[in-house]
Amino acid sequence: MKKGIILLFALLFFSILPSAQAAPKWEQVAGHVQETMKAALQMYDAGDLEGAKKTVNDAYYGVYEKDGxxxxxRTTVAVKNANLTEYQFYRIKKMMNEGADSAALHAANDVLVGMINDDVKSLEGHASQGGWASFWPAFLILLREGIEAILVLAAIIAYLQKSGNAKYLDAVYNSSIAAIIASFVTAYVFNLLTKEFGAGANQEIMEGITVLVAAAVLLSVSFWMGGKTNAKAWDTYIQGMVKASLSSGKAKALGFAAFLAVYREGAEVVLFYQALFNSAAGDVEMIWMGFLAGCVALAIIFALVRYGTLRIPLRPFFIGTSIFMFVLAISFAGSGIGELQEGGIVSMTLVEGIPIPSIDLLGIYPTYETLAVQVFLxxxxxxxxxxxxxxxxALEKTI
Structure with a gap:
């Protein structure tokens, strides 16, 4: 079953990536963004507010994001740089809504253009390093996007085995296979939509909703496990688990969590790699080397987590798994709100004056909206x- 998952992933991956187009140079992409933003400002100066905001969206989704x-x-320079640039696009649209004067708007656009040009220079510096500049993004993308799915799957599999419910493992593997297929289909459909209609915002919204649903499922499982940690509840739970299996509802929840974890990361990996191939020039072989190295690293991580956790005593294992799933839920919650911010559904208010880092893996971003959800949780x-x-x-006192 596990070999089948790997083979299916490889076949789908190879089948979809050849659709990558010839690589645009980053200076050309930056120039296209600048021209599109110039057109947006001209529309604003002419009194066409809606047209101006739409053109700003075209600059972000149709050029800055679509062209990779x-x-x-995000993968080669710095996550923080990408986030700050995204915020600057949002800030310009917000200024338009607030009726800012033309001079202030042009100044904000100059800041945006300067940020993008500085990042393009950094990208050129990485490109001058040779093939390794293509290897490392390919390796780190797969490692970063895959590690969350690997950890969720390993935790679920170890949980089922530790609790005597190994019969549900097939459901988890089948959910993973379905998620891989769904992620490639989704990436393919969104590529078509992006080419035809420019569906960037819709993609961010869908990804955000998917991640938030995954966070809700992980929270549910985490709190359920955590509820078994006091002595009496734990003893009752263990006795029941020795004699019986999971209820069908909890089994479906774990399978659904596995599906969402793989689905979200799989679609993002395909889209990231298409952007890499689009900008690869003559370093395609190094991208494949990075991909293969990432697969090996993920396999090692999976083996260490899965088989290492089987040696942990039962009660500490469930307590640790509960905490681990909660941390993942916190990460997913921040990432989900961040995706909805990119899609324009949730506002974006940058935290200024406090050096909050941008950490994709933990879903930490320097905006009040993402941090508020995580603090609440x-x-x-x-x-x-x-x-x-x-x-x-109180229960112990009554005994």
């Missing part, structure tokens, strides 16, 4: 832990 510059900056978790401890002490 955003992904190249942390407070809810702390309250839940406190309540359960209080409940456990």
């Amino acid at each position: 510059l955003e992904k190249a900056i 942390l407070c809810a978790a702390a309250g839940t832990v406190y309540y359960r401890k209080y409940q456990s002490k």
Whole structure:
């Protein structure tokens, strides 16, 4: 089954990537962004607010993102640079909505153009390093996007084995296969839509919703596991698990969590790699080397996590898994809100004056909206832990 998943992933991956087009030079992409933004400002000066905002979206989704510059900056230069540039696009649209004067708007656009040009210079510096400049993004993209799915799958598989429910493993593997197929189909459809209609915002919205649903599922499973950590509840739970299997509802929830984890990361990997191939020039072989190295690294991580966790005593394992799934849920929540911000559904307010880093893997971004959701979940978790401890002490007093 596991070999089948790897083979299916490889076949689909090879079949979809040849659609990559000839690579545009980053200076050309930056120039196209600048021309499109110039047209947007001209529309604004002429009183066409809606046309101006639409053209700003065209510059971001139709050029900066579609032509791969955003992904190249995010993976090769710095995540923070890509996020700040994204915020500057959003800020310009916000200024338009607020009726900012033309001079202020042109100044904001000059800042945007300067940011993009600086990042393009950095990309050129990486390109001058030779083939390794193509290897490392290919390796790190797969490692970064795949590690979350690998960790979720490993935790679920180890959980089922530790609790005597190995019969549900096929459901997890089948969900993973379905997710791989769905992720490639989604990436292919969105490529078609992007070429025909420019569907960048819709893609971000769909990804955001998917990630938030995954976060909700992980939170549910995490809190359910955490509820079994006090002594009496744990003893009752263990006795039940020895004699019986998971309910069909919980089994489906775990399978659904596996599906969402693989689905989200799979679609993003395909889109990222298409951008890499589009800008590869003569370094295609190094991209494939990076891809293969990433596969090996993920396989090692999967083996270490899966077989290492099987040696952990049962109760600490479930407590640790509960915490781990909660951390992933926090990460997914931040990433989901971030995707909705890119899609224009959620506002974007940059935290200024406090050096908050941008960490994609943890879903941490320097905006009030993403941080507020994560802080809320942390407070809810702390309250839940406190309540359960209080409940456990009260129960012990009655015995």
